[in-house]
Amino acid sequence: MRTTVRAKKSECSGCGACVSICPKGAISMKPDDEGFLYPAVDGALCVNCDLCEKRCPAGKPTPENQPAVLGAQHRDLFVRAASSSGGVFTALARSMFAKGGVVFGAAFDENLRVEHIGAFDESELAAMRGSKYVQSDAADAVGNAAQLLARGLPVLFSGTPCQVAGLRAKLNGKNEEQLLTVDFVCHGVPSPGVFASYLKELEAQRGQRVVAYRFRDKRRGWKDFYAVATFEDGSEHTGSQIDEPFLYGFLQNLYLRPSCVKCTEYRVGHHPSDITIADMWGVERVCPEKDDDTGLSLVFINTEKGRKAMEACAEAISSFPVSQLAPLYKANGCCEKTAKAHEKRWLFFRRFKKSGFSGTYTMKLLAPPGKAEKLVRRIAHLPFGAVRRLRVLLGRGK
Ligand SMILES: Cc1cc2nc3c(=O)[nH]c(=O)nc-3n(C[C@H](O)[C@H](O)[C@H](O)COP(=O)(O)OP(=O)(O)OC[C@H]3O[C@@H](n4cnc5c(N)ncnc54)[C@H](O)[C@@H]3O)c2cc1C
Ligand code: SF4
Ligand code: SF4
Structure with missing residues (x-):
């Protein structure tokens, strides 16, 4: 019995088209544990016509144009x-x-x-x-x-x-x-679930609801990305692309x-x-x-x-x-190019699934590597022969 539309989650863009393509109204969008929406098929309504999968645009080529x-x-x-x-x-x-x-x-x-x-x-x-x-x-x-x-x-x-x-x-x-x-x-x-959790953190810090949010406020010009959250009493939380955790995490492809x-x-x-x-x-x-x-x-x-x-x-x-x-x-x-996921995306979501968004953790995760981490990375990227020699030196190998 069909439970979703695409076999692989990473193929589904979440465009939502299959919801209205389904002639039986069997599809609705549900969030996963990363906070993204995916189609869920109600087995009681689905008649296995496969129209949702046939018409899904994912993976289909777009005709070339010369703009x-x-x-x-x-x-x-x-x-x-x-x-x-x-x-x-x-x-x-x-x-x-x-x-x-x-x-x-x-x-x-x-x-x-x-x-x-x-x-x-x-x-x-x-x-x-x-x-x-x-x-x-x-x-x-x-x-x-x-x-x-x-x-x-x-x-x-x-x-x-x-x-x-x-x-x-x-x-x-x-x-x-x-x-x-x-x-x-x-x-x-970025994930809607992560954004909702980030807003909750801001609200808990201020003890007030966020009533408006702008990702690209232009008070510092167009080129300087500047996010502004406005609270009930009119006060604001602001930050730029390098110090505002949610914006920084987005631009670093973390979620x-x-x-x-x-x-x-x-x-x-x-x-x-x-x-x-x-x-x-x-x-x-x-x-x-x-x-x-x-x-x-x-x-x-x-x-x-x-x-x-x-x-x-x-x-x-x-x-x-x-x-x-x-x-x-x-x-x-x-x-011309596709964004590359941040190498620590999995670490971010491991924590997010347990305890939600934390601005402090996000900024720490994205901080440039310290000395210890640099050493671990260098060892991890050593060619195989060098790792073997290192193990011999440490008395752990032949
Ligand atoms: C997630 C995202 C990623 C982007 N990435 C790039 C990029 O890499 N390079 C680049 O040059 N431009 C990017 N843009 C587009 C850019 O930020 C401007 O939206 C665009 O240049 C249009 O600007 P505007 O001044 O004409 O209109 P604006 O008034 O700024 O644009 C509003 C338009 O954006 C649409 N829109 C806003 N948010 C969303 C959303 N979450 N999902 C779908 N539609 C949305 C609205 O429906 C409306 O049509 C991105 C936009 C989004 C939302
Ligand atoms: S039409 Fe395809 S890509 Fe769009 S939400 Fe449905 S399964 Fe995902
Ligand atoms: S990069 Fe943009 S166009 Fe491509 S799947 Fe993501 S949201 Fe859709």
Whole structure:
């Protein structure tokens, strides 16, 4: 009897598409002990049609595209301040509202859980702005977006490349005329369970609830990653990419989803979306005069539909063509390469499963190795012959 969809957990990106692909409603997403969502199949409802596995996008190749590349920035400084890079997503979303469409994207709910929601107007858009470095639960949104498209409504669906691939798997080539998809260059997603546990630790330290969280607050500029947690009384906990434990752990790949470190498909030239947005890291090496440190996006236009969508919001954006790509790819590794899991990921999760997230432990785990650890590592990496000689010297071998 089927209990899940993919035989290997590391193949499942958690896109959530199988939940609405299943014709019997037998699939729901459940967290595992690392805090990531995976499909669970209710044996009483499953009729073994295997549709979930057949349509699952994981491991399927994406047709190659040759994107046109732009540097771009929303003209409105307030939009840039609220967005993670240059605010191009907001321009595309507003253009979708102008033609009566619905925009899907990731937002925090009242418990600071990240999930995909649908926005019908500007007032609902604000919550989607800004990167949330936690995997978003998109299962319901995939089903809802497919229903709206079937009713003929225009839809902008934004998310990780694998979530976009999930929606397309759900649509199976149908009702795509009115669909615009926007993804991003993707480093990988951290565990929602780890983030929830981290928030609990912050709340216990302050004795108050965290009511808002920003992963990329721009008060210190665009290039300096700065996380801000806001408590009930308006006070804040802040930290940068080198001293804020959750952010640091994310950037060091300590708790990425297992599928993310195997995700070789969704790189530049193989994104499943019409438009791919990224931070234009490395801008100082290519065109420093364009950088005002308020946020600049690197935009890959993958399809003709994407080109038309960018044209439709051209008034809101200032843009320029980019041809020197190698220095930008070097500065933004995930354009071309897949993130590598931190070697101490297993140690982190061994402790996490017993006692949850600890900022102090995380920072200690990620600290540069001390003298004793360096020695152990050196011995572990000695060639076999040298280890044998060492054992002989220590009187433990021949
Ligand atoms: C987990 C993650 C990893 C990323 N890795 C890279 C990277 O390696 N290199 C790079 O250049 N850019 C990366 N980005 C994208 C980058 O941070 C910006 O989101 C992107 O440049 C768009 O910026 P913007 O200013 O146009 O819009 P913003 O308003 O900042 O972006 C909001 C958009 O991001 C989507 N979004 C936010 N959080 C999530 C989430 N958890 N899951 C799905 N969608 C989400 C929203 O739905 C919305 O469409 C990543 C984003 C996320 C969420
Ligand atoms: S459709 Fe998505 S969530 Fe379902 S098994 Fe495949 S990758 Fe996992
Ligand atoms: S790295 Fe790949 S599998 Fe992970 S969230 Fe991004 S697109 Fe999905």
